[in-house]
Structure formats: structure tokens, C-alpha cells
Amino acid sequence: MGYVGNKPALNYTSFAAQHFTTSATTTYTLDHAVTNENDIRLVINNVVQQPGSGKAYIASGTTLTLSAATSGTDTMYCVFLGKAVQTVVPPAGSVDLTSTVTGTLPIANGGTGSTSTTFVNATTNITGVVPTANLGSGTASSSTVLYGDQTYKTAPSGGLIRTGGQSTHSNAGSYSIDNVMTSTYKFYRVVGVTMADDTSASIQAKLRSWDGSSGADLSASSYVQSSVSSAAYSGGGTTPVGDFTDRWNAAYFYITADSYNDRSSNQYACTFDFIIYRPDGSAYSAAPYVIGNVGAWEYNGGSDRFRTINTSVCYNVTTTNLGGISFYPSGGNMSMIDCSVYGMVAS
Numbered sequence: 001m002g003y004v005g006n007k008p009a010l011n012y013t014s015f016a017a018q019h020f021t022t023s024a025t026t027t028y029t030l031d032h033a034v035t036n037e038n039d040i041r042l043v044i045n046n047v048v049q050q051p052g053s054g055k056a057y058i059a060s061g062t063t064l065t066l067s068a069a070t071s072g073t074d075t076m077y078c079v080f081l082g083k084a085v086q087t088v089v090p091p092a093g094s095v096d097l098t099s100t101v102t103g104t105l106p107i108a109n110g111g112t113g114s115t116s117t118t119f120v121n122a123t124t125n126i127t128g129v130v131p132t133a134n135l136g137s138g139t140a141s142s143s144t145v146l147y148g149d150q151t152y153k154t155a156p157s158g159g160l161i162r163t164g165g166q167s168t169h170s171n172a173g174s175y176s177i178d179n180v181m182t183s184t185y186k187f188y189r190v191v192g193v194t195m196a197d198d199t200s201a202s203i204q205a206k207l208r209s210w211d212g213s214s215g216a217d218l219s220a221s222s223y224v225q226s227s228v229s230s231a232a233y234s235g236g237g238t239t240p241v242g243d244f245t246d247r248w249n250a251a252y253f254y255i256t257a258d259s260y261n262d263r264s265s266n267q268y269a270c271t272f273d274f275i276i277y278r279p280d281g282s283a284y285s286a287a288p289y290v291i292g293n294v295g296a297w298e299y300n301g302g303s304d305r306f307r308t309i310n311t312s313v314c315y316n317v318t319t320t321n322l323g324g325i326s327f328y329p330s331g332g333n334m335s336m337i338d339c340s341v342y343g344m345v346a347s
Contacts, residue, residue: 016083022074026066032083033061039082040064045075160189165340171197174328175337178208178215181322183280185343190276190292190325192339194255195269198332203255203270207289207315210279210323217326218315225253227311253313255327256296270296275344279322289315289322 018031034040037051037059049056057066070076138144138152147153164180181188196203206223208215225247247253256270274292290313315322324341328334 016080019077022070022076026069028064030062034059040078042078160342163341163343167338169336171333176326178324180341181279187344188276189342190274193271194327194337195335196329197335201329201331204252205255206252206326207322208324210321215323219251221249221251223250223253224314229309231307270294
């Protein structure tokens with residue numbers, strides 16, 4: 001048979017009931033109006049009562065009248081036989097674990113999904129920046145860091161704080177390390193190993209300017225370098241000391257030895273350990289920006305030797321902020337570099 005309107009949902013039927021608080025009385029008020037006493041089933045002390053005049057009770061409208069008064073210790077309830085209650089949700093206890101359930105459970109009831117305001121899928125449902133207050137306790141600032149125990153603490157300090165570096169093992173005309181020096185520290189330490197692919201080339205370096213985002217070689221003829229070197233031969237023999245180099249107003253400074261240093265051998269790899277002073281340009285005129293040591297292996301036709309060089313370098317433009325350093329060969333290409341830059345805490 002057809003019908004008008006929405007399709008009715010599946011309903012479950014139960015009878016409404018009312019429990020009374022008893023006292024020494026014969027009259028009670030019903031929750032629902034009835035035509036007569038036959039519309040309810042009355043139970044007192046778990047015994048079903050007979051309805052009708054001259055029997056246990058009568059009822060009309062919302063008034064229930066007993067033939068004998070109850071006491072406060074009695075239990076009494078009635079079932080409204082003429083009032084069935086329909087619900088879409090099954091009554092409690094009517095569905096057991098063997099019943100079939102289809103569809104998706106709400107998240108609050110053990111289901112899954114990403115539509116609930118209390119559910120977050122950390123791999124796909126978070127966009128933007130998470131507020132620092134949701135990451136850990138403490139105060140987040142430029143001077144604090146978030147530790148593994150989810151607390152913000154003062155950033156670590158100590159003798160050396162790594163600010164950057166480079167590790168490249170492929171040929172390039174030069175290697176540049178930028179944005180590793182600022183005014184944060186008075187001293188920066190540059191430590192590493194580098195190599196050129198031309199065994200007859202010297203490895204040279206230039207300081208690089210700093211503008212906060214990128215750098216450029218300071219290649220003007222303003223480098224002043226002074227070096228002293230010594231060498232130990234692999235086959236024994238003497239160890240020359242006092243091999244000096246003085247270079248003024250140069251466009252770069254040497255990392256390995258140069259022709260002024262009596263370099264008559266193949267020399268293309270070196271280690272270096274430099275201290276760069278006052279990269280923010282606040283040093284006095286002709287300040288020793290770079291002071292350090294270099295170790296380089298030389299092949300000299302059977303008279304191999306390991307040369308050590310103590311060098312100091314000034315850059316005569318004291319108003320330039322330094323941000324990095326670059327390495328390049330006098331011929332061929334650079335073939336590798338492993339370098340780290342550290343800020344040195346002065347106090």
C-alpha cells in the first residue's frame with residue numbers, strides 16, 4: 001500500500017511504565033491519562049492487582065484510586081497497556097554481541113575516521129604551523145630550544161657551537177660556505193679537509209661578504225698574508241724550518257704553499273684549522289682576520305714530505321661583514337671538501 005511522506009524508520013515497541021513512591025493513601029496520580037482502569041496493569045509488591053469497581057483499583061484520567069491504602073514499605077508500579085512507545089534505537093540490552101552491525105561506528109564509540117573534532121591524523125590532517133604552546137611546556141623564544149622531554153630550555157652553550165659547513169665529493173670550480181658567520185660570536189673556527197684534482201695546483205681561499213641571505217667573494221687586492229712553514233721528508237733527511245711567505249694586497253690567500261714558499265713539488269690536498277676573528281667588521285684596522293695552521297702532503301720526485309704551515313691573513317676592508325669562506329684551485333677543479341664552521345664562545 002502506498003503512503004505519503006518520508007519512509008518510516010524501523011521502530012521498536014515497548015510499553016511505558018510508572019513506578020510510584022508509596023505512602024498510607026489510596027489515591028495516586030498517573031503520568032498518562034487513561035480511559036479506565038483496564039488501560040493499566042497495576043502491580044503491588046510484585047503481585048498483579050485485579051482492576052474494576054469493588055476490586056483492587058479503578059482509574060480515570062490521571063487519577064488512580066485503590067480499594068485499600070498502601071503503606072510506605074510497599075512497592076507499586078503500573079504498565080500503561082494502551083500506550084506503546086516506539087523508538088528507532090533498540091532498547092538497552094536488546095542487541096547482543098552476536099547481532100549483526102553494519103555501517104561505520106562514530107569515533108566516540110570506537111570507530112575510525114577524521115571527521116570528529118576530537119580526532120587528529122598527524123600524518124595527513126595537520127597543516128600550517130603548530131602553536132608552540134601545543135609542543136611543550138616553558139617559553140619558546142629565539143634563545144630557547146625544545147628538548148626531548150617536551151620542555152623549552154635555554155639554548156645550549158659551550159666552547160664550540162656549529163653554525164654550518166659543507167661536505168661535497170664531486171668536482172667543482174670552487175666550494176663556497178655561506179651564512180655561517182655573524183656578529184653572534186667574536187671568533188669562528190673553520191676546520192676541514194679539501195683537495196684539488198690538479199696535483200700541480202695550489203689551493204687558494206677568499207673570505208665572503210655577508211648580507212644575511214647570500215655571499216660574494218671579497219676578491220679585491222686587499223689580502224695581506226704572512227706564513228712560516230716546515231716540512232718533514234718521508235725518506236728522512238733534514239727538516240727545513242723558516243720557509244717564509246709575505247704577500248701584500250693580494251686577491252686571495254693560500255691554503256697550501258705557493259711559489260713564494262718554495263713549492264717545487266706536487267701538492268694538492270690539505271687539512272686546515274683556522275680561527276676567524278671579528279667577522280662583523282668591528283675589528284680595528286688591519287686586524288688578523290684569519291690565523292691558523294695547514295697540513296699538506298707533497299710529492300717531490302721521491303722526496304715526499306708533509307708540510308705544515310702557520311699562517312695569518314688580514315683583510316684591509318674593516319667595514320665589510322664576513323659571512324663565509326670559499327676554496328678554489330689555481331688550476332683545474334676542486335675534487336672534494338669536508339668542512340665545519342663553529343662559533344666560539346668567548347666567555
